[in-house]
Amino acid sequence: MTDNTQTPQDAHDKTVQTPSIDHAAIDESITLRQEVSGIGAILRTQPFWVFVAIFAIGVVMTFVSDAFLTERNMFNITRNMAFFGIMALGMSAVICTAGIDLSVGSLMGLCAINLALVLQAGWGVEVGFLACMFTAAVVGFINGVLIAYVRLAPFVVTLGMLAMSRSIAMVISNNKMVYEFGPDQDLFEQIGGGSLLGVPNVVWVLTAMTLFFLWVWRYSQWGRWVIAIGGNAHAAKLSGIPVERVIVSVYMVCSMCTGVAAFMFIGYTGSATNGMGATYELNVIAASVIGGANLMGGVVYALGAPIGAALVELIRNSLLLAGIPALWQQFFVGLFLILAVLLEQLRNRGGK
């Protein structure tokens, strides 16, 4: 994890001294292989297999519960998953650099409180949105600078930020709930909780952001650099990529995705507490990893985030409808997280 922050010469010397990849061995075992394309490429991606799992669970659930395939339930599932999906889009970028952001849940609480207080003070919804995004950007910036420039481990920095953000949210809110959102209250709650053409607004937001990230990972230079840093930060640095700046931007992107999710979420719930988003980091990281993000870095799928989030939400929903106590939810989220990593391992071994 700290590899991505070494200076070129440190990193180079380190690789000189430790025997690097055994190319000779690779030579012997290798047969020419191409970057697979078309059907083959899709079959190899994790999001595809998670999609298959979602479909299978869905089929089973239609037999288990009549309520499952109702419009109402589908509306709820897609809406609930969308909040996690939006956050997972950003988390996937962080994970792609071989980093992690544990602070997203707490940040949601901090964004919620700042947003709510600004609205309560009588400002319009645009100002509230800017306050929310500014909060997110600042937290992401601090995370990024400590990780990229001060070279602290992402796990530690964001764990510290998890504690600090939550604490600041408590201080600022004086530990009180906010449910008065000023003159734009109705508009604000309509944005977060309303729907368009029968689809929740937040799902539209997730869709738009997913398409945006699809473009980013495929066609933007920033996306290419993020993927390169995840693959080999040392090589990226030597080829002139501003590695530190890109890493800071990645943490800011992750935080700002959480900012968007917070904005929609408070509008939807109609109240803001400083406890909002607690333990969401688990679900968001699970969604990203289930969707194919590799904690070793270098792999990212825009579609992985919503698909991973869909699976996590589907587990929750299915347990509920099947009458299994809600206490089991986190157990299954954790189980699927481990299964996803296992699947990734098996595919890698199989592919060698």
Place this chain on the structure above:
Amino acid sequence: MSLMELRQVTKSFGAIHALNGVDLKLEPGEAVGLMGDNGAGKSTLMKIIAGNFPPTTGEIRIENKRVHFTKPIDARENGIEIVYQDLALCDNLTAGANVFLGRELKRGIWPFRKLDHQAMNTRAGELFGELKSETRPRDLVKQMSGGQRQAVAIARTRLSEPKLVLMDEPTAAISVRQVAEVLNLIKRLKDQGHAVILVSHRMPDVFEVCDRVAVLRRGTKVADKKINDTSPEEVTGLIIGAIQAA
């Protein structure tokens, strides 16, 4: 006019004197082999020329102008490219993407400016072709043999039509079968008019592709001779110190 000249270059890492007053001169299109035992200072010298760190004392001159490199980009802007010992490739990207890493081609207008995959792959394909390498631009580097990886790293240096290409132990980590392929790549670089400094442990490599050989021993240059005026036996003697200097 010499292409590159080092004058009395020294480099100390604290108490370690990695280089002591090294002079080295290179003419355009010339291939020089740099030899020496482990720890002789070969990699340190290459990194100084490539701009990874500045020398402690001494100067670097490019086409008779004194230059100061503080980062690799400075050297690149002066027409010097390096193939690192560990190749510095991103395994998770394609060969084409690696060739253009950090200098991607784009098209369209902002904010719709996007990577031009087509153009990059076409150009990378041409470069592999010129190197007579079988490497295909769309292949993932992860799945490549040592020789193909070398081709990617070398093709990358050719992107900017450099005057000088530095190669640090390009044949150290690959199978015997692949060595010939890499030596051919180096000959192609020479044919295209690039000067080359080749760091190698392997005597046959240097005698096959280089015009001159320079020997470092414990940070000091002890010989600098035309290939035709020396022999593998003499060079071996110089490296291990059986012959003091030549």
